[in-house]
Amino acid sequence: MNLFADAIAWLVDPANWTGAGSIPQRTFEHLWISALVLVIAAVIALPLGGLVGHTGRGREPAVMVSGGLRALPTLGVLTLFALWLGIGLQAPVIALVILAIPPLLAGAYAGFESVDRRTIDAARAMGMREGQIVGKVELPLSMPIVVGGIRSATLQIIATATLAAYVSNFGLGRFIFEGLKTRDYGQMLGGSILVIVLALVVDGAFAITQRLVVPAGVRAVRTAEPRSEPTRPRAIVGQPITEGNQE
Template sequence: MNLFLEGIAWILDPANWTGPGSIPIRIAQHLAISAVVLVIAAVIALPLGGVIGHTGRGKNLAVGVSGGLRALPTLGALTLFGLWLGIGLAAPIIALVILAIPPLLAGAYAGFESVDRRTIDAARAMGMREDQIVGKVELPLGMPIVVGGIRSATLQIIATATLAAYIADEGLGRFIFEGLKTRDYAEMLGGSILVIILALVVDGCFAITQRLVVPAGVRAARSTELRSRPARSRAALGQPINEGNRT
């Protein structure tokens, strides 16, 4: 508990909020690295996942590749790329992109697959082109699951981007590595707490976004379904009683 309080005190220390290596600068670096990684991974994984979900082809291959990428140790990949590319952000970004692709890919094709095939057949029967079906039917209906995949990938990136400081000396991981090296455990724990807070804030934003992207018609249908469910029955004194119905 004392160490935890020391970590909080380190965060609240005004001296750590000014200067080139201050907390705001490290947070900005951490967010910048995470954003770059997310954009690169999304450009690769989301279109591919959308094609797989729309056509139904290549799913087994995508699952196999995703499983293989998930099995790669990020620190090992970071070390390998660091030895190859040298000091800088290139190695951490590549390692984090590999980490982010599987949840993005899974979220994309799962979102498209979740759309009822009868809805898609009805859209085709109305004369809609394939690009219209993707943009006006599958993408809006599957967007909550797609955003869920983006949310999962973002949290993994933010949590693992601390490793960028291992090679590039950027982001909140700098506090963790520096605290470990100098045995300043208050700084080390303070940096860890900052990463946790940042991840929780971002997760909260994505949770709100995930609710907002649900189409209004789907929300209305869910509300109607909940209101129209039959009353549950329960046994009391050996006799079933229908809740909401009086006799």
């Protein structure tokens, strides 16, 4: 309890909310590097995943690459690039991009693959070109799953971006590493709490976005679908009957 009390005391200390290296500044840095990494990874992974999902070709290599990148230890990759590129943000950005590509790639091709092939065939039968099919049919219908992949990647980036402070004076992770160095465990826990809160807020925003990107027609169909009643035996006046639809 004393440790949590120290963390709360550190969080509410006005000195930590103003000046260089303050909580607002570190939070902005953390969001900035997370957004930069997400954009770079999305530019690489989303078009590739969409192409795989649209054409149905290259799925196995995409799955293998995605699985291989997931297996890489981020700290080890960060250390390797830091030894090569030196102190700064280059190594953390590269390591985090490698971390973010697999969920983005998987979300993109899974989203496009989830679109009913009969819907795509109907669009082709109406004379729509491939670009129109992708932009007006596949992309809107796949958006909930694609946004789910972006959501997963963003949370992983925010959580792991604390490692950026390992090789640079940047982000919320700086509080954790400084607390570890000086044995200020209240500061360490306070920095961890800030990262957790930031991740939860961003996750909530993406959860709302994931609901909003569902096409209106799909929402209307889901709302109009009748709920099926469960079928189970029930006894009335000693006679077993079956609830639900009966033929």
